[in-house]
Amino acid sequence: MRNFIERHTFWAIVLLLVVVLFLWMIFAVWPDWLVEAFGRKKTFVNTLLNGVTLGGLYFLVASGFTLIFGLMRNVNLAHGSMYLLGAYIGYEVADRTGNWFLGLAVAFLAVAISGVLLQVLIFRRMANDDLRQTLVTIGISIIAADAMLAIWTGTTYQFSPPDWLFGAADLPIISVIKSSGAAVYIKYPVFRLVVLAIAVAVGIGLWIFLNRTRIGMMIRAGVNDREMLAATGVNVQLVFVLVFAIGAGLAGFAGVIGGTALSVAPGEDIRYLLASLVVVIVGGLGSITGAAVGALIIGLAEQFGLAYFPTYGVVLTFLIMVVVLAVRPQGLMGGRG
Amino acid sequence: MDSRRLFSGSFSLKNIHPSVLITAVFLVAYPSFATDFFIFQIGAYSLILGTIALSLMMLAGYGGMVSLAQLTVAGLAAYLMAILGDNSMGVMGLGWPWWLTVIVSVLGAALFSTFIGAVSVRTEGIYTIMITLAVAVAFFYFVRQNYVLFNGFTGFAGVEPPTLFGVYWRDPVPFYYLSLVVAVGFFAAVSYCARSTFGLGLQAIRDNPRRMRALGYNVTLHRIVAYFFSGIVAGVGGVLLVWFNGRVSPGTVGVDVAIDILVIAVVGGMRHPIGPFLGAIAFVLLENFAIDLIDRERFNMVIGAAFLLVVLFSPDGLLGLWNRVRDRLRFRGNAQLSAERVNKDDPASSGSLEKS
Numbered sequence: 288m289r290n291f292i293e294r295h296t297f298w299a300i301v302l303l304l305v306v307v308l309f310l311w312m313i314f315a316v317w318p319d320w321l322v323e324a325f326g327r328k329k330t331f332v333n334t335l336l337n338g339v340t341l342g343g344l345y346f347l348v349a350s351g352f353t354l355i356f357g358l359m360r361n362v363n364l365a366h367g368s369m370y371l372l373g374a375y376i377g378y379e380v381a382d383r384t385g386n387w388f389l390g391l392a393v394a395f396l397a398v399a400i401s402g403v404l405l406q407v408l409i410f411r412r413m414a415n416d417d418l419r420q421t422l423v424t425i426g427i428s429i430i431a432a433d434a435m436l437a438i439w440t441g442t443t444y445q446f447s448p449p450d451w452l453f454g455a456a457d458l459p460i461i462s463v464i465k466s467s468g469a470a471v472y473i474k475y476p477v478f479r480l481v482v483l484a485i486a487v488a489v490g491i492g493l494w495i496f497l498n499r500t501r502i503g504m505m506i507r508a509g510v511n512d513r514e515m516l517a518a519t520g521v522n523v524q525l526v527f528v529l530v531f532a533i534g535a536g537l538a539g540f541a542g543v544i545g546g547t548a549l550s551v552a553p554g555e556d557i558r559y560l561l562a563s564l565v566v567v568i569v570g571g572l573g574s575i576t577g578a579a580v581g582a583l584i585i586g587l588a589e590q591f592g593l594a595y596f597p598t599y600g601v602v603l604t605f606l607i608m609v610v611v612l613a614v615r616p617q618g619l620m621g622g623r624g
Numbered sequence: 625m626d627s628r629r630l631f632s633g634s635f636s637l638k639n640i641h642p643s644v645l646i647t648a649v650f651l652v653a654y655p656s657f658a659t660d661f662f663i664f665q666i667g668a669y670s671l672i673l674g675t676i677a678l679s680l681m682m683l684a685g686y687g688g689m690v691s692l693a694q695l696t697v698a699g700l701a702a703y704l705m706a707i708l709g710d711n712s713m714g715v716m717g718l719g720w721p722w723w724l725t726v727i728v729s730v731l732g733a734a735l736f737s738t739f740i741g742a743v744s745v746r747t748e749g750i751y752t753i754m755i756t757l758a759v760a761v762a763f764f765y766f767v768r769q770n771y772v773l774f775n776g777f778t779g780f781a782g783v784e785p786p787t788l789f790g791v792y793w794r795d796p797v798p799f800y801y802l803s804l805v806v807a808v809g810f811f812a813a814v815s816y817c818a819r820s821t822f823g824l825g826l827q828a829i830r831d832n833p834r835r836m837r838a839l840g841y842n843v844t845l846h847r848i849v850a851y852f853f854s855g856i857v858a859g860v861g862g863v864l865l866v867w868f869n870g871r872v873s874p875g876t877v878g879v880d881v882a883i884d885i886l887v888i889a890v891v892g893g894m895r896h897p898i899g900p901f902l903g904a905i906a907f908v909l910l911e912n913f914a915i916d917l918i919d920r921e922r923f924n925m926v927i928g929a930a931f932l933l934v935v936l937f938s939p940d941g942l943l944g945l946w947n948r949v950r951d952r953l954r955f956r957g958n959a960q961l962s963a964e965r966v967n968k969d970d971p972a973s974s975g976s977l978e979k980s
Contacts, residue, residue, distance in 0.1 A: 360750070362750050362753065362754060364753075364757070409936075417750050418690065418750065418753075419935060419939060421750060421753055422886075422890060422931075422935045423932065423935050423936065425883060425886065425931070426928050426929075426931045426932035426935055427928075427932065429880075429883065429887075429924055429925075429927065429928030429931065430924075430925055430928035430929060430932065432924065433922060433924040433925040433928060434925065436921075437921070437922065437925075557761060557879050560757075560761075561757075561758060561761040561762070561765075564754050564757060564758045564761075565758050567754075568751075568754060568755060568758065572751075597769070598769050598770045598771065598772065599766075599770070600769065601762050601765040601766045601769060602762075602766060604762065605758075605759070605762040605766075608755075608758060609743055612743050612744075612746060612747065612755065613743070613746070616746040616747045616751075617747070
């Protein structure tokens with residue numbers, strides 16, 4: 288952080304000013320000219336919060352994707368299918384047992400196991416052939432999408448999480464002051480804030496796991512030099528299986544979270560695959576921090592695009608990707624080119 | 625199929641392999657014995673899909689760049705046809721003359737392809753597939769959301785080929801010959817291009833970009849130009865596609881269809897320009913007749929399984945399967961000759977798919 292400020296003082300100041308401006312726009316009561324320029328404050332704050340929470344969800348999905356790529360150089364294009372599979376399994380379990388948390392846990396475990404199977408049965412056979420691995424994941428995602436359509440049909444499913452997770456909370460942010468002088472506070476769905484909290488918790492958990500544990504050390508070593516790690520006597524295949532399990536499990540986990548915050552339907556797999564792709568392209572492939580930064584940027588861009596220029600929202604996301612690729616092909620946080 | 629001899633100047637009828645002649649005669653005579661369904665829905669459609677897949681084969685087989693956005697490029701050409709030409713939806717439809725529409729559509733698609741290339745060649749290898757997939761998905765969502773230009777979810781209908789020389793070109797037989805001429809033309813062009821200085825440079829870049837850069841080749845420019853050429857092929861494929869369907873909608877450029885194009889190219893084989901056409905024929909036949917064997921709904925499952933089997937067990941597709949069977953047969957008879965032939969005749973045998 289200090290390094291960044293010393294090296295790019297100008298950009299650090301710009302960034303600081305933007306943050307201050309945003310904070311002011313969030314907490315101040317908007318003067319009339321600003322309302323005229325931007326619309327109501329409520330829209331702005333809601334869009335901002337939606338963007339940040341969507342970014343949290345994207346981070347949950349993309350972190351597994353980038354973790355798997357970082358170690359195994361394996362672009363898992365079936366990641367979106369894993370997300371959807373997790374959502375459906377979580378829904379079935381939560382629906383039958385009536386326990387949402389059980390659904391979450393089972394989705395994580397089941398998808399993690401499917402990831403382990405993929406790694407052991409297929410990817411291990413074609414190590415060091417990344418294009419073929421990618422083609423295989425495409426084949427798997429075609430079959431998985433069709434199988435899921437056959438089992439769960441085209442219906443949209445809606446989770447029913449515990450009541451205390453639903454509903455709206457008053458945020459300590461004043462939207463407008465009525466003529467009577469009473470302040471109107473902004474309401475926001477609790478569950479979306481929970482999504483954000485979970486994303487932050489998972490992010491911190493992953494950071495601690497990778498940077499402060501022995502297995503995490505092995506994984507980081509594997510990212511840098513797989514052969515040397517194997518030469519020091521570590522069972523690399525076991526580390527691979529573990530990372531694949533965590534990465535896939537996170538996708539399933541995100542499936543239940545995302546399915547609860549939004550809904551579960553066929554086609555979501557492509558949507559979240561696109562999100563993961565763009566997030567890791569922008570953030571830098573293989574970097575957890577990059578996934579966090581990318582997810583935040585893409586989440587915000589998508590929501591602001593949706594709110595302020597509806598038909599061109601996708602283009603905004605795409606433009607960000609193109610600009611990043613043009614300026615920094617390895618992604619914002621990508622170390623190696 | 626020895627394209628080298630065919631284009632090296634010393635060309636005589638004797639050098640043509642009998643199988644080429646048989647194929648040519650079959651393709652030309654096909655409409656005389658096939659029903660309209662087989663001419664239009666199977667024949668012409670296979671040729672169109674094969675042309676679009678050929679544009680991918682060219683990039684992936686010779687350039688080592690697997691692009692999932694080729695259908696998107698074709699789709700843009702199709703949309704441009706509807707926007708600049710005539711359609712029956714009452715949105716856009718500027719009514720330009722057909723020849724201008726075709727030229728502008730194809731060039732627009734080629735420029736779009738160049739742009740995709742310029743964005744994606746800055747990164748190496750596996751990034752290409754990710755970036756082009758992102759482009760394909762983004763384009764799909766964009767045309768679905770945008771009503772001003774692309775008429776959103778419904779898309780356009782009533783896009784017709786012109787009536788020229790008193791022939792209505794959407795009738796099965798004329799349309800089949802039109803597709804055949806386009807497909808054969810591009811097939812020959814790609815075969816020729818692969819032997820040209822540019823094509824050889826591109827293949828060398830695929831195998832070792834660093835060495836080529838050290839030799840003074842502009843690696844990035846070669847790749848971008850390859851994207852431009854493939855954009856022209858895909859664009860013409862898109863024009864034929866919109867004439868074939870008569871309509872274009874977000875479903876035409878969906879991700880599943882984009883992946884179908886990849887499936888066609890991979891299943892057919894990416895070593896030789898004939899591969900995509902073989903793949904397309906197999907795909908279209910499967911698409912039309914798999915209903916008899918299994919539920920129509922589960923078609924994707926069959927396609928996915930076929931694709932997975934090919935990738936797992938025969939990475940160079942049907943073409944590679946055929947070559948291996950042939951080699952094995954010959955091996956029994958004449959081991960020496962066969963080994964020589966593989967070494968001398970097939971410089972692409974240590975091809976791109978392993979290397980990337």
